[in-house]
Amino acid sequence: MFPPDLSAFGDALTALAETVQIAFVGTVIGFVFSLPVSALALRNIFPPWVTSTVRWLLGIVRTVPVLFWAVVFVIAVGLGPLAGTLAVAVYSFGYLSKLFYEAFEAVDAEVIDALKVTGVSRLVLVRHAVFSESMNTIVSQLLFMFEYNIRSSAVLGFVGAGGVGFLMVSYIESLSYSSLTTVLVFTLATVLAIDFLSGYVRRRFLPGFRPASA
Amino acid sequence: MTPVLTIRGLSFSYDGKRKILNGVDLDLNAGESLALMGYSGSGKTTLLKIVAGLLYPYEGVVQVKAGKNGIGYIPQNVGLVKNISALENVLLGSLGRVGFFNGLLGRFGDEVERAYGLLEELGLSEHADRKAGLLSGGERQRVAVARSLMQAPSILLADEFVSDLDVINAVEVMKLTTEICRRKNIVLMMTMHDTYLVNQFADRVAVLNEGKIKAQMPAREVDVKSLSAILSGGKTG
Numbered sequence: 173m174f175p176p177d178l179s180a181f182g183d184a185l186t187a188l189a190e191t192v193q194i195a196f197v198g199t200v201i202g203f204v205f206s207l208p209v210s211a212l213a214l215r216n217i218f219p220p221w222v223t224s225t226v227r228w229l230l231g232i233v234r235t236v237p238v239l240f241w242a243v244v245f246v247i248a249v250g251l252g253p254l255a256g257t258l259a260v261a262v263y264s265f266g267y268l269s270k271l272f273y274e275a276f277e278a279v280d281a282e283v284i285d286a287l288k289v290t291g292v293s294r295l296v297l298v299r300h301a302v303f304s305e306s307m308n309t310i311v312s313q314l315l316f317m318f319e320y321n322i323r324s325s326a327v328l329g330f331v332g333a334g335g336v337g338f339l340m341v342s343y344i345e346s347l348s349y350s351s352l353t354t355v356l357v358f359t360l361a362t363v364l365a366i367d368f369l370s371g372y373v374r375r376r377f378l379p380g381f382r383p384a385s386a
Numbered sequence: 387m388t389p390v391l392t393i394r395g396l397s398f399s400y401d402g403k404r405k406i407l408n409g410v411d412l413d414l415n416a417g418e419s420l421a422l423m424g425y426s427g428s429g430k431t432t433l434l435k436i437v438a439g440l441l442y443p444y445e446g447v448v449q450v451k452a453g454k455n456g457i458g459y460i461p462q463n464v465g466l467v468k469n470i471s472a473l474e475n476v477l478l479g480s481l482g483r484v485g486f487f488n489g490l491l492g493r494f495g496d497e498v499e500r501a502y503g504l505l506e507e508l509g510l511s512e513h514a515d516r517k518a519g520l521l522s523g524g525e526r527q528r529v530a531v532a533r534s535l536m537q538a539p540s541i542l543l544a545d546e547f548v549s550d551l552d553v554i555n556a557v558e559v560m561k562l563t564t565e566i567c568r569r570k571n572i573v574l575m576m577t578m579h580d581t582y583l584v585n586q587f588a589d590r591v592a593v594l595n596e597g598k599i600k601a602q603m604p605a606r607e608v609d610v611k612s613l614s615a616i617l618s619g620g621k622t623g
Contacts, residue, residue, distance in 0.1 A: 280463070280465060282461035282462065282463050282464070282465035283465040283466070283467055284465075285435070285438070285440050285459065285461055285465060286459060286460070286461055286464070286465035286466075286530070286533070287465075287478055287481065288439075288440060289438050289439065289440065289457055289458065289459040289537075290478070290479055290480070290481045290482040290537055291481075291482030292481040292482050292489060293486055293489070295486075295490060296481055296486065296489040296490050299489075299490055299492075300467070300478055300481065300489075300492075301467060301478075304467045304469055304470050305467050305468065305469060307469050308469065
């Protein structure tokens with residue numbers, strides 16, 4: 173495995189870029205769908221038959237691992253990054269919805285009460301009281317999901333759903349372990365870079381963050 | 387004069403067993419300010435929430451002579467959205483007036499001018515763009531008052547809304563709120579513990595104990611001694 177084969181650098185970079193794209197687009201799609209659906213799971217705003225149904229469906233989506241979703245979408249749309257993106261989107265949808273409705277239900281009941289008396293509809297109430305009050309949590313959990321999806325997208329290629337995993341499998345099968353090392357090192361560097369970037373975004377934009385004193 | 391708020395035989399229980407309110411009768415006229423007093427846990431907040439339409443079902447009659455969305459409510463911790471500005475919080479009070487789509491899209495039209503006007507009236511013009519979470523306690527209370535007034539209410543319900551403030555700020559907020567309510571003929575119904583503030587700013591006091599209104603009297607007559615006598619069963623009215 174050592175030393176790493178630097179001639180694999182170009183291929184590794186292209187595959188990693190695809191992995192980041194899969195994770196990014198998948199997270200965004202999952203986020204867009206999870207926001208309204210998680211609102212429908214709020215027991216302090218919507219009636220029990222709505223919230224129970226939504227929570228039950230989300231539970232099913234969440235139970236299925238991302239790799240299984242990748243297999244499903246490879247069968248449905250064929251090999252490649254589209255299948256990976258859809259798998260990440262569905263997985264993110266299930267998880268973000270759960271994280272969001274837990275956070276949304278923790279919104280101060282007094283904020284909701286104060287706006288309920290204005291005669292506002294449930295959807296407008298969610299938009300102004302719940303989403304606004306939870307904005308920091310939404311951003312924080314979205315960053316977490318993106319970081320997580322970078323890691324999980326790296327293995328989607330094992331089942332043919334695009335990204336760096338596909339390259340890893342082909343190097344393993346052709347016994348090119350030095351090239352595999354190059355890919356692993358660059359994957360690690362990318363994951364660390366994304367962690368660093370999201371840490372910066374948290375510090376810069378989320379209030380209340382105080383680094384611990386020495 | 388026909389009362390703006392009429393309550394008859396109001397009873398309520400959270401668990402279906404213990405009645406937190408047990409036959410409350412109360413009338414309030416336009417422009418009147420009533421202080422609800424009593425022990426903590428005596429049902430003052432529950433009574434406000436029922437009038438606000440936030441708690442049901444209940445037994446009895448709560449009759450409100452007010453237009454659509456004519457009841458403003460300021461919760462104990464004021465219930466502002468901390469991530470948005472004071473002006474945006476005030477505008478939320480008009481959500482029931484601007485219609486569904488405008489509300490959803492956050493389009494408030496002429497209401498913005500009204501909101502600025504109310505902030506000015508409450509001495510908050512310079513804080514309009516500050517996030518609510520960065521305002522002081524007194525400023526937050528005044529933003530909450532402005533938000534309720536955006537509804538153009540006939541009744542304003544305030545739940546211990548100055549109890550967390552120092553006396554100077556409490557007096558200022560109470561003065562501004564009661565003056566505006568009198569001028570606009572709004573019924574002000576508030577739960578309070580401080581007899582000094584009650585003497586200064588309320589017209590009438592209703593003492594709630596064991597689920598009933600035990601006594602009503604002019605606010606200037608209330609002091610700790612008379613209140614203790616009523617709460618310990620010395621006087622009913």
